[in-house]
Amino acid sequence: MWILLLDHSESMGKPFDRASSEVDRRTRRTDRETKFEAAVETLLVELDRLAPYMPVALFVFTSRCRLVAAGVAADRPRFEAALADVSPENGTDIAEALRSAAAYVREPDRRSETMTTRVLLITDGLSEPDDAGAAARELKELGVPVDVILIDPTPPGERVARDITGLTSGRWDPVVSRVSLSAAATGSGQAAMEMERRARAWIARADTEAAEVAGSVGARERLEFTAAYPGSMSPDTTGRLTVYAHLGTERAQVEHLLAALNADLGPHPGRSSGVALSAVRTGQVLEIYPMLDDVRCVPARQEVVWHGRLEQVSFALEYVGTAAEATCDGTVRISVDGLLIGQVPMSIRVEPGSAVPPVQRRGSATMIRTVFASYAHEDEAFVRRCKAAYRGLGINVFVDRDDIRGGQGWQRVITDMIANHDLFQLYWSDASAGSQHVAKEWGFALQVARSRPDGTEFVRPLYWSRPMPKPPELLKPIHFAYVDPQSLGLGPSAAGMPEAGAVGGPRRCEASFPVVALTPGRSPETVNSIRAALPAVVPFIEDVTGLRYHPPITLLVDDHAVSQARRSTEAEPGVPDEIVELRAAVDLLQALLLVFHMRQFTAEHGRDAVDEVFGLSGGAEQVEFEFLRHRSEGLGNTIRRHLAGEDVVVGLPGTVPEFLGKVSPSLDGARVLPVTMLPTFVELFVARIVDYVGRVTPVGGGLPFRGGFPIGEDAVAYAKRAFPWFLVDTEPLNLRTDQPRFGWTATPSDYRDLLAGVAGVVVDGLRTRGATLRTTLFTTAALTYGAFTMGDAASTEAIGRGAADQGVPRFVVPAGPAILICADAFERVTTSLTDAGMARDAVRTHTNGLLGCTVVHEHLHAAVATGLDRDGYAAPAAALSRSQAWQCVNEALAAWAQSHFVRSDQALYDACSAYIRYGEYPDWPYRGAEAVERMYQQDGLQAVRALVAQLRADPEGARRRLDEEFNS
Numbered sequence: 001m002w003i004l005l006l007d008h009s010e011s012m013g014k015p016f017d018r019a020s021s022e023v024d025r026r027t028r029r030t031d032r033e034t035k036f037e038a039a040v041e042t043l044l045v046e047l048d049r050l051a052p053y054m055p056v057a058l059f060v061f062t063s064r065c066r067l068v069a070a071g072v073a074a075d076r077p078r079f080e081a082a083l084a085d086v087s088p089e090n091g092t093d094i095a096e097a098l099r100s101a102a103a104y105v106r107e108p109d110r111r112s113e114t115m116t117t118r119v120l121l122i123t124d125g126l127s128e129p130d131d132a133g134a135a136a137r138e139l140k141e142l143g144v145p146v147d148v149i150l151i152d153p154t155p156p157g158e159r160v161a162r163d164i165t166g167l168t169s170g171r172w173d174p175v176v177s178r179v180s181l182s183a184a185a186t187g188s189g190q191a192a193m194e195m196e197r198r199a200r201a202w203i204a205r206a207d208t209e210a211a212e213v214a215g216s217v218g219a220r221e222r223l224e225f226t227a228a229y230p231g232s233m234s235p236d237t238t239g240r241l242t243v244y245a246h247l248g249t250e251r252a253q254v255e256h257l258l259a260a261l262n263a264d265l266g267p268h269p270g271r272s273s274g275v276a277l278s279a280v281r282t283g284q285v286l287e288i289y290p291m292l293d294d295v296r297c298v299p300a301r302q303e304v305v306w307h308g309r310l311e312q313v314s315f316a317l318e319y320v321g322t323a324a325e326a327t328c329d330g331t332v333r334i335s336v337d338g339l340l341i342g343q344v345p346m347s348i349r350v351e352p353g354s355a356v357p358p359v360q361r362r363g364s365a366t367m368i369r370t371v372f373a374s375y376a377h378e379d380e381a382f383v384r385r386c387k388a389a390y391r392g393l394g395i396n397v398f399v400d401r402d403d404i405r406g407g408q409g410w411q412r413v414i415t416d417m418i419a420n421h422d423l424f425q426l427y428w429s430d431a432s433a434g435s436q437h438v439a440k441e442w443g444f445a446l447q448v449a450r451s452r453p454d455g456t457e458f459v460r461p462l463y464w465s466r467p468m469p470k471p472p473e474l475l476k477p478i479h480f481a482y483v484d485p486q487s488l489g490l491g492p493s494a495a496g497m498p499e500a501g502a503v504g505g506p507r508r509c510e511a512s513f514p515v516v517a518l519t520p521g522r523s524p525e526t527v528n529s530i531r532a533a534l535p536a537v538v539p540f541i542e543d544v545t546g547l548r549y550h551p552p553i554t555l556l557v558d559d560h561a562v563s564q565a566r567r568s569t570e571a572e573p574g575v576p577d578e579i580v581e582l583r584a585a586v587d588l589l590q591a592l593l594l595v596f597h598m599r600q601f602t603a604e605h606g607r608d609a610v611d612e613v614f615g616l617s618g619g620a621e622q623v624e625f626e627f628l629r630h631r632s633e634g635l636g637n638t639i640r641r642h643l644a645g646e647d648v649v650v651g652l653p654g655t656v657p658e659f660l661g662k663v664s665p666s667l668d669g670a671r672v673l674p675v676t677m678l679p680t681f682v683e684l685f686v687a688r689i690v691d692y693v694g695r696v697t698p699v700g701g702g703l704p705f706r707g708g709f710p711i712g713e714d715a716v717a718y719a720k721r722a723f724p725w726f727l728v729d730t731e732p733l734n735l736r737t738d739q740p741r742f743g744w745t746a747t748p749s750d751y752r753d754l755l756a757g758v759a760g761v762v763v764d765g766l767r768t769r770g771a772t773l774r775t776t777l778f779t780t781a782a783l784t785y786g787a788f789t790m791g792d793a794a795s796t797e798a799i800g801r802g803a804a805d806q807g808v809p810r811f812v813v814p815a816g817p818a819i820l821i822c823a824d825a826f827e828r829v830t831t832s833l834t835d836a837g838m839a840r841d842a843v844r845t846h847t848n849g850l851l852g853c854t855v856v857h858e859h860l861h862a863a864v865a866t867g868l869d870r871d872g873y874a875a876p877a878a879a880l881s882r883s884q885a886w887q888c889v890n891e892a893l894a895a896w897a898q899s900h901f902v903r904s905d906q907a908l909y910d911a912c913s914a915y916i917r918y919g920e921y922p923d924w925p926y927r928g929a930e931a932v933e934r935m936y937q938q939d940g941l942q943a944v945r946a947l948v949a950q951l952r953a954d955p956e957g958a959r960r961r962l963d964e965e966f967n968s
Contacts, residue, residue, distance in 0.1 A: 001055040001116065002073075002192040003104065004043060005097040006086075007123035009062045012036040013088030016177055017152045035151050038178045039122050040083050045182070046189040047076045054193055057104060058082060062090035065100040092125030094160065098135035098146070105142050115199035115413050117144045118192035120185065121164070124151035136164045143412050147188040148172040149181065199413050206417070210370050210396035221247050223276035223306070225344050226254050227332050228261055229317065231270035232349045235324060239317040240264060241297065243288055243332055243344070246310040253310060274344040276334070277368040279394040282308045284336050291479070292330030292346060294321030317348070325351040337389040338462040338483030339425070341368070371397045372421040374441040376431035382464060382485060383427055384548060388868055397425070414441065419448050426461040428480060433469045446474060513538065517556040517823060525826035526556055526851070533852040537901070541859050544897055546945035547867030551859060552817040582765040583640075584718035589686075589758045590636025591709040591744075592751065596689055597632040600708050624657040628689055635685065639762065642678055659688050679767040686759035690752055697748040705748070710741035719744075722761070723754055785825040786854045788861040790817050817866055819858045825851060849908040853898035860894040864948060875952040885959035889951045892928025892962060893944070899929060900936070921966055931966035 012035045047056065050073035057070040058079055069075075069082035101119050119139065139146055146168040148161040153174035161172040171191075173184035224246055230239040242261060244254050262269045280286070289301035298316040305311075319328070327349055334342040371390065375383045387397040398421060418424055424445035432438045442459065449458040462481045463469070471480065513534040515527055534551070542549050710733050711719070719726045732740035746754060829847045865875050895916050902908035921927035935943035951958040 001057065001118070001196070002050070002189060003101050003117060003119045004056065004058045005065070005101060005119060005121040005123075006039060006043065006058065006060050007062070007092055007094075007097075007121075007125055008036055008060050008086050008088050009090055009092040009123075009125050010088050011092075011124055012039070012151075033178075034088070035124055036088050038181055039151075042178070042182050042185045043122075044076060044080055044083075046185050047073045047079060049186065050189055050193050051197070054196060059097060059100055059104075060086050061093065061097040061100070063093045063096065065093070065097045067100070067104065092123060093131075094121065094123060094125070094164075095128065095131035095135040097121060098132065098139060098164070101144070101146075102135070102138040102142060105139070105144055115203065115416075116192075116195040117142075117412065118188065118195055119144055119146040119168075119170070120149065120188040120192075121146060122149045122151070122181075122185075125157070132160050133163050133167065136167045140168050144168065145170040145191075147191070149184045149188070150174050151181065152176060202413070203417070206370075206396075206398050210398075213391050213396040214369050214394050221249075223280045223342070224248055224251075224273065225276070225332065225334055225342050226258070226271065226273045227344045227346060228258055228265060229270045229272075229346060230266040230348060231268035232266060232351070233317070233319060234352055235319055235321075235350055237319075239266070239348070241290055241315040241317050241332070241346075242312060243290075243314075244310060244312045245286055245288075245304065245306065245334070247308075250310045257312070270346070270348065272332075272344045272346055274332075274342050276342045278336075278339075278341050280306055280336065280341065281393070282306060284393070286311075287335045288313055288332065289335075290315055290330065290332045290346070292317075292348065293328045294319060294323075294326060294350075295328045295330070295348065296320045319350050321350065323350075333479075335481060336393060337386060338464075338481050339368075339371070339386075339390055339393070339395065340457065340460055340481065341393065343457075368395055368422045370421045371395055372418050372424050372441075372445075373397050373399050373427060374424060374432070374438050374445070375427035376429060376435045376438055378431040379427050379429050384868065385485075386425075386427075386483075388548065388550065415444050418445055423457070424448070424459050426459060426475075428461045428463045428469060428471065429465060430469050433471075439472075442475065513551055513554070515554045515556070525830075526821060526823060529826050529848050529851045530554055530556075530821060530855055532848070533855050537852065537855050537859055540856065540901055541863045541897070542867075544900065544941060544944055545860070545863050545867055545948045546941075547863055547869060547948070549859075549863040549867040552819060552862055552866065554819040554821060554855075556823040557820050580714055581718055582762070584712075584714040585758050585761045585765065586636055586639050587712050587715040588719055589639075589755075589762055591707065591711050591715070592755045592758060593632040593635055593686075593689070594709040595707055595751065596693065596755075597629055598708060599629070600705065620658065624659065624688070625692065627657050628685065628692070631685070632689065635682070639678070639682065639766070642766075657688075659684050679763050682759065682766065683763045686755065686763075690756045690759075693748070693752045693755065697752055703747065704745050705751075707744045707746060710743050713740055713742070716742050723757060725750065726754060785822040785829075785851070786858040787820045788817070788858045788865070789820060790865060817862060819855070819862060821851075821854065821858075825854070846907065849902060849905060850911065853902060853908065853912060856898045856901045857894045860897045861890060864890055864893070864951060869949065869952075883955055886951065886955040888922055888925040888928060889947070889955065889958045889962050891925035892932055893948065893951070895926035896929035896932035896936070896944070899933075922963070928962050928966060931962050934965055934968075 015034055016038075043058075050056070052072060052074035054073040055071070056073055056075075056079070057067060059065050059067050060083075068086065069079045071078055098119075098121070105117055136146060146164050147170040148165055150157050150161045150172060153161075153176075158172075158174065161174075164170070165172045171187070173180070173187070175181045175184055226244045226246065227241060228244075229241040233239050244257070246254055258269075258271065284306050286304050286306055287301060288304065290297045296318045298318070302313045302315070304313055319326075321328070327347060329345075329347045331346060332344040333340055334344075373383050373387070383397075383399060387399055390397050398417060418441065424442070426432070426438070426442050426445075445459050449456070452458045457478075459475075459478055460481070461471070461475065461478060462483050464483045464485045466482075468480060468482075471478075513531075515530050515534070517527055534554070538549060538551050541547075541551075704727075711728075716728050719728060727745045729743045731742075733743055826847055829850055830843055867875075895912070899909060899912040899916065902912060916926050916929045918924060919927060921930075932944060932947065935947065947958060947961065950961060
């Protein structure tokens with residue numbers, strides 16, 4: 001709200017003392033008109049500049065002050081009409097104007113109209129300094145800044161203006177003309193509007209975050225607590241308290257346990273129950289501690305990990321009071337990471353002999369969804385960790401920004417926020433004990449607490465350093481809970497995140513991170529390599545992003561699951577045309593060979609009669625034919641695995657077919673085909689199949705037949721280009737495959753010619769470009785054996801399907817974000833490096849390094865999406881839309897991060913650099929890492945962190961920033 005205090009004293013009816021003929025271009029007026037007229041015109045113009053919804057109140061004053069109009073900025077005619085009836089008269093009382101503004105702010109209706117308030121005082125008169133100062137203090141206490149425009153200033157007037165604005169954190173402007181008056185009024189109006197805009201955005205952000213956090217836990221069943229204890233005790237006896245944590249579906253089991261326990265609880269067993277105030281997820285630690293008047297509990301507190309099923313703990317009870325008779329009231333408190341999530345009321349009657357049977361008691365409370373955090377700036381690291389921990393409970397912790405908290409004008413917003421939260425959590429330390437801001441906040445929270453229902457603990461302090469700093473008297477009756485900072489991943493000092501270490505020596509954290517293989521028996525080396533890398537990768541990611549990062553689980557899966565995830569999260573590599581063509585040819589060759597394998601290439605004969613028309617002579621020829629038919633099923637996959645960097649194994653029968661005479665001498669006893677012999681093997685293998693097909697190809701080509709094995713889009717494009725007579729369907733088949741597949745039709749003669757032609761292309765590719773292509777494929781794949789998934793349905797289904805194929809039940813596959821790594825990545829990289837001629841003793845080290853780069857790449861993606869900024873916020877959902885801008889900048893950052901991680905290892909750094917330079921930006925987004933590197937060289941990690949923050953807030957803006965740097 002903008003409150004205008006306009007002086008209309010007699011002196012305001014005169015022209016400016018230094019009047020000139022200078023024209024104000026907005027009003028077309030000159031200074032020779034009166035100061036009041038100039039002020040009126042200026043204020044009306046400023047109303048047009050404000051947001052239409054901005055609340056405005058207009059007071060005019062002389063020795064008295066009155067409200068002449070109130071509304072929103074869009075109501076300009078109302079304000080104009082009100083000012084038309086005002087004319088200069090009488091003297092000036094600035095104090096009266098300020099007191100009127102303060103009274104207006106205090107009115108109850110004002111709190112519903114606006115988030116913030118700013119006052120503009122326009123005057124040319126003098127006022128008693130003491131009176132004006134006292135009135136200004138009223139507005140200061142309300143958190144309202146006051147701006148002063150002093151027309152035709154004098155030294156006494158300047159002193160009053162300085163006193164008012166100094167007290168209220170406003171600004172004052174001496175003006176001597178219409179133009180300077182307009183400029184000063186614009187400054188105040190824009191400041192008022194910006195305060196309101198920021199407050200609305202701030203509140204909206206808090207509400208949105210709270211809704212997102214609450215939604216993240218879904219309809220998780222609330223935890224319940226039941227306590228069993230002796231309802232009455234003699235002063236000289238001891239008792240036993242048993243507390244059960246359970247779900248509502250386990251009440252019958254609890255009742256059974258209680259029935260067995262009653263005999264140990266005396267003649268009058270007591271029972272109480274309560275419900276958790278927030279959602280609790282599996283794996284969280286419940287701290288249970290009873291608090292009863294004059295009763296000692298041993299142990300004082302116990303911890304239990306919630307595993308989603310009934311848990312129980314027991315305490316010994318001993319009366320330590322002095323009275324012979326007493327009623328000991330209290331509660332069993334249950335907390336998670338210092339946050340009280342449940343209470344169970346208790347009452348034990350202490351008296352000699354028998355006692356009145358106790359009444360069963362049940363505690364109830366509203367679910368906690370929002371918490372206002374009051375803390376000193378020095379304790380921010382601890383507060384942020386608590387915020388992250390409470391998120392898992394479905395609770396959003398409102399962490400206010402220091403620039404808002406410290407500014408005048410935000411006090412109303414903060415007090416309203418405190419009142420609108422479910423509870424107020426005070427983070428008590430030496431720093432907060434000495435903070436005036438914190439003192440004001442807890443003081444107001446105590447007022448709010450008095451308006452809450454009886455039994456509601458609105459103010460809940462906690463501390464994490466021992467001994468606990470001494471609390472003030474008003475806080476002493478309130479229980480202060482202790483939280484171990486190490487339970488939140490902080491050291492005893494609760495220090496914040498350190499700056500990045502020296503390049504080449506990533507710091508390590510003493511922690512283990514979950515790595516789970518969903519491919520039993522296939523991946524021990526990969527598991528070991530990743531586990532060894534993560535303690536260095538996680539803090540490295542925090543350093544380069546400036547985010548607090550809690551890494552998701554790493555899953556070792558099959559290639560299909562990784563490919564599925566990469567398609568939805570990463571840019572496809574810009575593979576060169578020759579690689580695309582060779583892959584397409586191999587795909588087509590595989591489909592053609594499968595037709596031979598299934599004896600499907602002729603329509604004139606049934607499948608079982610085909611062998612008869614081949615004219616097989618039996619003996620060696622029969623063995624050869626069966627070898628060709630059997631091995632044709634997997635030859636295409638053999639070629640693909642070879643190009644991916646694997647050794648290929650060819651199993652031969654006891655009698656080696658004659659056509660393999662040129663190859664078999666090169667095979668060792670293990671039947672491992674050397675890389676150099678694969679082109680010859682494929683050439684001889686397919687040539688023999690073509691010969692056999694020729695035996696049954698009718699003159700004239702024969703009748704067309706439908707190929708039973710469809711081909712992919714790249715194979716279709718290649719076939720149409722190289723063999724235009726080949727008939728391929730125009731529409732994809734309705735198959736449950738990740739990529740579209742197309743059917744095809746051919747005559748037996750076309751099939752024979754196509755088989756020979758495609759085999760020639762594949763053999764030529766393997767023979768003339770094989771080594772280069774194999775190295776290129778390794779370069780583009782070795783650093784991308786992983787993917788990050790947010791847990792979308794397609795990726796989760798692919799992971800579950802792959803796990804099931806390996807004999808792992810689908811329910812074992814965790815939902816939610818995950819890092820996926822190819823299970824046999826270590827073995828494949830090792831094979832590729834060995835084939836490339838790397839010395840054996842260097843292969844293992846280099847393989848670990850390359851896998852470390854892969855882990856860095858994917859965890860960078862995970863951190864950008866899920867990491868928490870200084871305010872405890874993850875990336876907004878809108879930024880995770882996987883837009884082209886998001887992917888481009890994200891991939892550039894990930895590629896740069898993996899290079900930076902191995903900057904001190906020249907060989908690994910060169911490998912990463914080659915990967916970055918493999919394609920052209922932006923089609924190959926990893927090339928954008930060059931622009932990120934320039935930012936780093938110019939401004940250090942701060943530039944990288946700024947780009948990460950911009951990507952999360954404004955992906956399109958981050959893309960423009962990266963483009964500008966790349967093209968500079």
